[in-house]
Amino acid sequence: MTFKLFSEHLLIVVAAEVLALAVGLPLGVLCYFSPKARKPILWVVDVLQTIPALALLGIIMVLAGAGKQTVIIGIALYSLLPIVQNTNLGLLQVDPGVKEAACGMGMGRMYRLIHVEFPLAFPVVFTGVRIAAVNAVGSAVFAAFVGGGGIGTAIYKAIRIQNMNMLMQGTATLMAIAIALDLSMGWVEARIKRGHSSMKKAPARRN
Amino acid sequence: MIKFEHVSKKFGKKQVLDDMNFEIPDGQFVVLIGLSGCGKTTTLKMINRLIEPDEGRIYIDGKDIEKVDKVELRRQIGYVIQQIGLFPNMTVAENICVVPKLLKYDKESRDRIVHEMLDMVNMPYDEYAHKYPSEMSGGQQQRIGVLRAFAASPPIVLMDEPFGALDPMTRETLQDEIKKLQKKLNKTIVFVTHDMGEALKLADTIIFMEDGKIVQMAPPETMLENPANDNIRRFLGKHMNDDAVTLTVEDFMRTNIITVDKHRGVRECTERMARTGVDTLLVVDESDKYIGTVSIKDIRLRGKNEKLIEALITDNAKTVRRDGDAHECFDHLLNSGDNYVVVLNNDDTIAGIVTKNSMAKALSDTLWGDER
Numbered sequence: 001m002t003f004k005l006f007s008e009h010l011l012i013v014v015a016a017e018v019l020a021l022a023v024g025l026p027l028g029v030l031c032y033f034s035p036k037a038r039k040p041i042l043w044v045v046d047v048l049q050t051i052p053a054l055a056l057l058g059i060i061m062v063l064a065g066a067g068k069q070t071v072i073i074g075i076a077l078y079s080l081l082p083i084v085q086n087t088n089l090g091l092l093q094v095d096p097g098v099k100e101a102a103c104g105m106g107m108g109r110m111y112r113l114i115h116v117e118f119p120l121a122f123p124v125v126f127t128g129v130r131i132a133a134v135n136a137v138g139s140a141v142f143a144a145f146v147g148g149g150g151i152g153t154a155i156y157k158a159i160r161i162q163n164m165n166m167l168m169q170g171t172a173t174l175m176a177i178a179i180a181l182d183l184s185m186g187w188v189e190a191r192i193k194r195g196h197s198s199m200k201k202a203p204a205r206r207n
Numbered sequence: 208m209i210k211f212e213h214v215s216k217k218f219g220k221k222q223v224l225d226d227m228n229f230e231i232p233d234g235q236f237v238v239l240i241g242l243s244g245c246g247k248t249t250t251l252k253m254i255n256r257l258i259e260p261d262e263g264r265i266y267i268d269g270k271d272i273e274k275v276d277k278v279e280l281r282r283q284i285g286y287v288i289q290q291i292g293l294f295p296n297m298t299v300a301e302n303i304c305v306v307p308k309l310l311k312y313d314k315e316s317r318d319r320i321v322h323e324m325l326d327m328v329n330m331p332y333d334e335y336a337h338k339y340p341s342e343m344s345g346g347q348q349q350r351i352g353v354l355r356a357f358a359a360s361p362p363i364v365l366m367d368e369p370f371g372a373l374d375p376m377t378r379e380t381l382q383d384e385i386k387k388l389q390k391k392l393n394k395t396i397v398f399v400t401h402d403m404g405e406a407l408k409l410a411d412t413i414i415f416m417e418d419g420k421i422v423q424m425a426p427p428e429t430m431l432e433n434p435a436n437d438n439i440r441r442f443l444g445k446h447m448n449d450d451a452v453t454l455t456v457e458d459f460m461r462t463n464i465i466t467v468d469k470h471r472g473v474r475e476c477t478e479r480m481a482r483t484g485v486d487t488l489l490v491v492d493e494s495d496k497y498i499g500t501v502s503i504k505d506i507r508l509r510g511k512n513e514k515l516i517e518a519l520i521t522d523n524a525k526t527v528r529r530d531g532d533a534h535e536c537f538d539h540l541l542n543s544g545d546n547y548v549v550v551l552n553n554d555d556t557i558a559g560i561v562t563k564n565s566m567a568k569a570l571s572d573t574l575w576g577d578e579r
Contacts, residue, residue: 095290095292095295096290097288097289097290097291097292098290098292098293098294098295099292100257100288100290100292101286101288101290101291101292101293101294101352102292102294103257103281104255104257104281104286104288104365105281105282105286105305105306105309105355105356106278106279106280106281106282106283106306106309107278107305107309108278111309115294116294116296119296120295120296
């Protein structure tokens with residue numbers, strides 16, 4: 001267990017999430033914009049989840065070679081489902097009255113998305129990112145198998161030399177990272193949601 | 208001017224609009240009314256192209272709106288909806304300035320607009336401009352919803368049951384405000400409702416729709432006097448007088464009144480007041496034309512040095528013609544605190560006066576017959 005492994009591990013997680021966001025957000029928006037595209041996109045990201053991690057990384061390694069890039073791509077693919085799904089869901093859930101007002105007042109499609117719909121969907125999107133990030137901490141262990149480094153290397157080594165102490169250390173570190181990430185993002189999420197629910201307290205509405 | 212020409216629309220198999228033809232002149236307050244599903248909201252939403260017609264054309268100021276860019280068109284037309292639809296992530300000021308911002312007004316003009324708008328509905332800028340919608344009541348929110356529609360000063364404002372979800376008190380206030388705003392800013396307003404009271408109160412013209420067709424398009428009085436079919440009559444319900452005549456002032460006035468010539472002396476008048484038990488006399492000139500009133504209060508205050516009442520005449524009393532609308536006269540009596548309204552013949556001679564008493568008596572006569 002060294003600081004190098006620890007930072008490598010974090011790097012993999014962060015890079016994978018950035019990549020997943022870069023791909024997942026546009027896909028989620030596309031799902032929202034086009035009901036026709038929604039089904040196939042959601043189906044694909046869903047199927048990606050069912051491929052065993054090791055197999056998926058193997059396939060990517062054949063294409064991208066051994067190294068961090070492989071594991072980053074792999075984890076990013078796994079992260080797509082919660083991000084795409086929550087982006088789509090969050091946007092769909094925005095109050096129809098707000099959407100109609102935005103449209104009727106002459107906001108263009110992208111303007112509406114950026115200034116109204118996405119800000120209002122953000123808490124739900126953020127929940128998706130949180131789920132993806134916490135999962136990624138665990139999945140990044142597989143980096144060891146494709147030469148990506150990270151805490152997985154220490155765990156893998158500990159298993160081979162049957163060093164319980166080392167194994168426990170690696171596992172505990174992983175759990176600590178996951179818990180810390182989960183708690184901190186949960187805290188942020190709660191704050192956003194509180195802000196939003198005070199915003200969203202619907203007006204007295206009778207029909 | 209808004210003009211519909213042979214506009215039809217189907218949703219699936221259902222014919223929602225069936226060959227609609229009408230014109231709305233500038234500056235009119237037009238109310239679309241009918242049962243739900245009659246096509247009134249569809250008609251409204253065609254004006255800003257939220258819904259496109261299957262057939263027919265719609266013109267605004269002679270321009271076919273199909274040839275105008277949708278987004279541009281909507282920025283020129285105010286829009287208020289029942290769900291209010293304020294943007295919860297924006298402050299009141301930001302909400303008001305959505306369209307001005309889309310139209311790229313600079314910061315100062317936007318600021319000025321927020322001030323002007325909030326001023327118009329007596330909501331202090333410092334208190335409200337930086338609030339979020341969730342921090343306000345439903346009524347206040349819809350007030351902002353209305354202001355938001357007027358902010359960029361569009362010539363046309365569309366309102367889709369804007370006050371339908373508000374409690375009756377708030378609704379009344381907002382109705383008064385919107386009518387005032389419309390008069391002041393001289394906008395064309397197209398307003399959808401299913402509440403006939405609201406329609407009668409606000410409209411210059413009411414369009415009554417049924418199954419995607421216009422049954423009657425008329426000013427409120429005409430509709431009350433002469434409803435085109437039984438459904439309209441049912442809708443008008445309690446608002447309609449059974450014999451369907453507009454009541455005029457002369458039905459309610461008292462004719463045994465005391466008038467006095469302006470050349471009479473002050474002493475004589477006080478005596479007459481004392482004898483007849485009134486506190487005000489109506490004053491006429493030599494050809495019997497009404498010129499004003501003189502009250503006991505004026506005599507007490509300023510009458511000591513005057514010989515003739517001519518100097519004490521005031522013309523503050525409200526006057527109406529004998530064929531005027533009785534409703535307006537009632538409203539004045541009930542709301543102003545005045546005790547009487549002077550009724551004049553067409554040659555300006557006095558026909559009588561309407562007091563709360565004469566009003567009540569005439570009403571009881573109508574309700575229970577003269578013999579009581």
